[in-house]
Amino acid sequence: MRAAEPASTEVRSSDPERALREALGAVHDVEVPEPRLCLSVARAASAIGDEELAARWALKVVDAGDDFTAWNSAGRLLAGLAALPPPRAAASLALLGTSTTEYLTPLLRLAARRRGIDLTVWEAPFNTYRQVVLDPQSPLYRRGFDLVLFAPDDTALSLPLFSDEPDAAVEAETAKWVDLWETIAERTRARIVQCNIALPPRSAFGHLGARLPGSRQTMAQRVNLRLGELAGDGVSLVDCDMLSALVGKDRWFDDRYRLVAKQSVSLPALPVLARHAAAVIAAELGLARKCVVVDLDNTLWGGEVGEVGIEGVVLGNGPEGEAYSAFQEHLLDLTKKGIVLAVCSKNDEDLARSMFEHHPDMRVRLDDVAAFAVSWEPKTDGLRSIAATLDLGLDAMVFVDDNPAERELVRSQLPDVEVVTLPDDPASFASTVADSLLFETRSYTSEDARRVDSYRGRAQSIDLERNATSLDDFYRDLAMHAVLAPFDELHLPRVAQLVGKTNQFNVTTRRHSLAALRDFMESPSIITMYARLEDRFTDHGLVGVLIAVPGGSVLEIDTWLMSCRVIGRTLEHAMLDELVRQAMRAGCTTVRGTYVPTERNSLVADLYERLAFRSVGTSAGTTSWELDVDECLTNEFIKVQSTDDPGDRDVTP
Amino acid sequence: MSLHNRLEAVFHDVFDDETIVLADTTTASDIEDWDSLAHITLMYGIESQFGIQFTANEFAEFTNVGDLKQSLIDKGCE
Numbered sequence: 001m002r003a004a005e006p007a008s009t010e011v012r013s014s015d016p017e018r019a020l021r022e023a024l025g026a027v028h029d030v031e032v033p034e035p036r037l038c039l040s041v042a043r044a045a046s047a048i049g050d051e052e053l054a055a056r057w058a059l060k061v062v063d064a065g066d067d068f069t070a071w072n073s074a075g076r077l078l079a080g081l082a083a084l085p086p087p088r089a090a091a092s093l094a095l096l097g098t099s100t101t102e103y104l105t106p107l108l109r110l111a112a113r114r115r116g117i118d119l120t121v122w123e124a125p126f127n128t129y130r131q132v133v134l135d136p137q138s139p140l141y142r143r144g145f146d147l148v149l150f151a152p153d154d155t156a157l158s159l160p161l162f163s164d165e166p167d168a169a170v171e172a173e174t175a176k177w178v179d180l181w182e183t184i185a186e187r188t189r190a191r192i193v194q195c196n197i198a199l200p201p202r203s204a205f206g207h208l209g210a211r212l213p214g215s216r217q218t219m220a221q222r223v224n225l226r227l228g229e230l231a232g233d234g235v236s237l238v239d240c241d242m243l244s245a246l247v248g249k250d251r252w253f254d255d256r257y258r259l260v261a262k263q264s265v266s267l268p269a270l271p272v273l274a275r276h277a278a279a280v281i282a283a284e285l286g287l288a289r290k291c292v293v294v295d296l297d298n299t300l301w302g303g304e305v306g307e308v309g310i311e312g313v314v315l316g317n318g319p320e321g322e323a324y325s326a327f328q329e330h331l332l333d334l335t336k337k338g339i340v341l342a343v344c345s346k347n348d349e350d351l352a353r354s355m356f357e358h359h360p361d362m363r364v365r366l367d368d369v370a371a372f373a374v375s376w377e378p379k380t381d382g383l384r385s386i387a388a389t390l391d392l393g394l395d396a397m398v399f400v401d402d403n404p405a406e407r408e409l410v411r412s413q414l415p416d417v418e419v420v421t422l423p424d425d426p427a428s429f430a431s432t433v434a435d436s437l438l439f440e441t442r443s444y445t446s447e448d449a450r451r452v453d454s455y456r457g458r459a460q461s462i463d464l465e466r467n468a469t470s471l472d473d474f475y476r477d478l479a480m481h482a483v484l485a486p487f488d489e490l491h492l493p494r495v496a497q498l499v500g501k502t503n504q505f506n507v508t509t510r511r512h513s514l515a516a517l518r519d520f521m522e523s524p525s526i527i528t529m530y531a532r533l534e535d536r537f538t539d540h541g542l543v544g545v546l547i548a549v550p551g552g553s554v555l556e557i558d559t560w561l562m563s564c565r566v567i568g569r570t571l572e573h574a575m576l577d578e579l580v581r582q583a584m585r586a587g588c589t590t591v592r593g594t595y596v597p598t599e600r601n602s603l604v605a606d607l608y609e610r611l612a613f614r615s616v617g618t619s620a621g622t623t624s625w626e627l628d629v630d631e632c633l634t635n636e637f638i639k640v641q642s643t644d645d646p647g648d649r650d651v652t653p
Numbered sequence: 654m655s656l657h658n659r660l661e662a663v664f665h666d667v668f669d670d671e672t673i674v675l676a677d678t679t680t681a682s683d684i685e686d687w688d689s690l691a692h693i694t695l696m697y698g699i700e701s702q703f704g705i706q707f708t709a710n711e712f713a714e715f716t717n718v719g720d721l722k723q724s725l726i727d728k729g730c731e
Binding site for chain 2: 072
């Protein structure tokens, strides 16, 4: 259903009805057809006078891809249609640029209309933005506008290649814009949207410029930062420098357009600019979506929990599992900026809840979910009940589901709900939801944050790097927390994965099979231990594995490894302390370790020495070490929750 | 599709006019909407259709469709 046809189908027919049938045939059963195909339908519909159909398909071009030619044609087609569906909002906008604005205007109107905004645009004459603002008789004031959009490019900056007084130069440059904002605010009620300045990727100073406060590039970056600081709540920003990076600066800056047409942004980059500017305008007009409604199976995690059970879902480990985790993190970030999260899934409700409560790698917890619509009823019912529960309109909701059939159902039955077309690969879920631009908001206040703590945490991470005066302080500030527990079925796959692939922090590099690991797990005398580590910034997940086999009074370490993502966090001390504790309980007096060198594990050649083991022999590079178990504990920095009694575990499969 | 037909298709697309028929002698004055603004859109449309890049100078000035086709042939288009 997703595979789009190549954009080669040209509709050429003298019979307009037939042309429309052919155009519709080319997009039949394609969820997101190519932009040119959407345009073909729009044109064919327009030719027979079906303006509603023409408008619908012209707007689909926006979702279909950032194809300038198709956008440009769709924009002009839409402008010529009389009968459009009623907009959610109407607004007039004055577009003030420092170079050509004619190419942007039809695209901006198209993208705005896709957001439900009927936008009328007046373009100030070429590069007259200052005159238009300063002249009290200019059309800006005589006509009156709801919005003023400043769209400058880097030629608007008059910064020297190098300045001895960068602070003054930056302030002077910033003041030019702030003065214009203030003038507008004094004379009209128009709301101001300011594009910051996309900065060119090349300069004479090159990399040196990045460490010269007086270089043009450093000053220009500071101008952008100052614009953001001074914009405050009164002025909305379109972060064009970020957009130019998103598109690729080499693509955004195509000097031919500048040389030939005084067009500072290349034509192929314009649809992206138009979409983003329209999203900011939508937020400015109060049309931002407030609630993200997500499916569960194959959306928040891989697999169907009803089929494979909690321990069988793909989440947290491996490329796909980590992709789902990253998507959950993105959703959490949205909740932290005030977007409400709801769940709508066809599932067994108890099982779904239990997944949230018991799966160790769930990032989203039940506390984060404002409404939980899990049943076997159609999703349209679920969405309606979520809307009612949260007292939100359907036009405040965004539906995120991996299943194209569910998406189609919602699109056709609840057209007010925005539907995100998730790609097949979960690695792109987070970026796809972000690129939908549906959650652009106008302001951020502390009330928006359900978890202000997380922002505090982020701010402190910057302090941390600056202020941690010693390594010990750094460790303490991390507030690390470890869970040390024997293997269980739930964690065995991840344990096997680490045993199979860990090279660096791995003292013996014994690649035990899953079956062998299960035997260790089930043996009553063998000590198995996995370690999960969390700090105030990140939950690293299961990152450590240890297997030790008792023989008389000696406990022999068979396997000890740690994921490279937590090397240098002192987790080895916490694991050793736990092992010593268990050795004592098992009646052993000595822990013996062996280091078997490989090409990759020199990192741990001195591990046992660092942990105060004494050397008891060397044979062909392999070294043996012993530790008396009554020696004092070594972990200083990690708070440990040890659950070595299987009956005591808080996580059950 | 021949180079001529592909080029014609770009014109149809950019000017939203399926009746346009190109001759080597066709110039901007022969097509109603072919102003300086549409010219850049047209050049971009040709670049993306044929996967080539014009120089700034070529971008700015083509005297007629024949020149345009010759330039495309010179760039290896068929």
